[in-house]
Amino acid sequence: MTTAKRDINTNAKRDTYTPETLLSVAVQVFNERGYDGTSMEHLSKAAGISKSSIYHHVSGKEELLRRAVSRALDELFGILEEEQARLGRPAERLEYVVRRMVEVLIAELPYVTLLLRVRGNTGTERWALDRRREFDHRVAQMVKEAAADGDVRGDIDAGLVTRLVFGMINSIVEWYRPDVRGMSEREVADAVAQLAFGGLRRAADGRG
Amino acid sequence: MTTAKRDINTNAKRDTYTPETLLSVAVQVFNERGYDGTSMEHLSKAAGISKSSIYHHVSGKEELLRRAVSRALDELFGILEEEQARLGRPAERLEYVVRRMVEVLIAELPYVTLLLRVRGNTGTERWALDRRREFDHRVAQMVKEAAADGDVRGDIDAGLVTRLVFGMINSIVEWYRPDVRGMSEREVADAVAQLAFGGLRRAADGRG
Structure with missing residues (x-):
């Protein structure tokens, strides 16, 4: 070398x-x-x-990092300002946010990938991690409100639910490529929402 | 520097x-x-x-890598040989495998973390990626069989379902620490299985 x-x-x-x-x-x-x-x-x-x-x-590579992760963070926080994320029952707002997160992740794939790989060695990285935690916290709050309403299961800790659902969403950066399998943002978002909210198991009354 | x-x-x-x-x-x-x-x-x-x-x-660092990822892979493939992964309805076998994957991931946390970060630059890394794909394929096959039985939803591609559920499971390496939050392997495995199979949404007939 x-x-x-x-x-x-x-x-x-x-x-x-x-x-x-x-x-x-x-x-x-x-x-x-x-x-x-x-x-x-x-x-x-x-x-x-x-x-x-x-x-x-x-000014250097750290400014490029800050601009790149800002772009991803702005898009993600922007979701929470959208009307369907602010109005209506918490469970419906939560489902809307989950779908939109998938769409943003795919539309901004390299930027969100970078955001998710940030480790915290520089000031910019620590700032990005703080912002991610803030986003997680706001979604976990929605899970709590939806559980309090009785629309979403309350038997799993809201923080753990949020981590696991985010794990499912974030894993998309590992395999999604725009030209592979031909799946659109919408199709992947539908699959994630159906799986996260409905689960794998086919309801007993839904069997053919 | x-x-x-x-x-x-x-x-x-x-x-x-x-x-x-x-x-x-x-x-x-x-x-x-x-x-x-x-x-x-x-x-x-x-x-x-x-x-x-x-x-x-x-002989060098590549041998250490091979030994480390072998340990994780042997544990994961070992799950598929366990009685409850081989006998019974596919949906029950699948749920068993999902729980056991979480338990293995937590019990062998550093080894599975390394396996999940392998990128494919060396022969050993490419071999590990092949073995991971083989494992994914065998679980995707279980999803297909469970869907054919009518126990598991068939409206999402089995490969996509497998990727998303694995995404949820694998994300545990990002936050689980043995001494934090005091959650046992079993508790995390239960939460993952409940979420993956039952979904977030509380069933209409289950409302209080």
């Missing part, structure tokens, strides 16, 4: 990068190499622009 | 290591640093023995 040649930049190309295209490349590299394992040199090579061109747009 | 001083071994201690204790240390380091990010130097430091002492036990 040779040491990366840190001082040799790729030839500077004409800089047609916008912060958005740079962000998209950075997220891909972070997901492939891990955030810790990514250097500005890696980003420069992947983007095909010099390190100084990157510094023209951002 | 300084380059690791690769040629300076820790002082050789009296070698009281067995292959098992070395494996346990290696798995911990692999889980913390990632398999790719772990050198023999890291293993030597973590174990407190020289690299040559490690080579006395194993």
Whole structure:
């Protein structure tokens, strides 16, 4: 294994990068190499622009991380502001949020993947983990309200229910690829909601 | 960041290591640093023995990886040989396997965590991924048989159901710690089985 040649930049190309295209490349590299394992040199090579061109747009890789996870977090928290997440019975709001989480996860796949892999070594990572915990907490609160209503089972701790349902949703980043199996966001969201709310077991009165 | 001083071994201690204790240390380091990010130097430091002492036990880090993931895979495939996984209605066998998977995951937490993080860069990793796919396939087959019986819903593709339920189970490695929350393997297994089979929604005829 040779040491990366840190001082040799790729030839500077004409800089047609916008912060958005740079962000998209950075997220891909972070997901492939891990955030810790990514250097500005890696980003420069992947983007095909010099390190100084990157510094023209951002202060460094931590700013790129913050922008990327912000995008995922903004989309996720945005769900909670949607009308169907705010009005109606808690169980219906909860089901709406579960479906929308799947849709956001698929629509923003690389950004949510990065968010879910954040480990907490830098200030930005710890901030992202805090925001994730806040989101989890708000959904767990919905589970509690739905259980208090009698619409959702109350025999499993709301925090544990939330972790397990989120585990099911978040695992989608491990296998979903836009061009594989041809499943749409909606189809996956339906399957997750049906499984999470209805369970695997076919109801006794539903047997043919 | 300084380059690791690769040629300076820790002082050789009296070698009281067995292959098992070395494996346990290696798995911990692999889980913390990632398999790719772990050198023999890291293993030597973590174990407190020289690299040559490690080579006395194993041919290198890939052998340690193979032993570690084998342990997890043997436990998982062992479930499928248990009587309750082989006899009875497919839906009951499936529920048994789901519970036992949770128990094995918790009992062998670091080993299953490592297995789930394998990415496929080496022969051993690709072998582990193949074995995981084989396990998934055998459980998906149970889902199909249970659906054919009419005991389990047949409106979601068996492969997708298996992925989502495994997603829920596997996510446990992200948060379960033996000393936190005081939940036993059995309690978590019960919650997963209840959620996976019964779903979140309280049945209409079960309302108080």
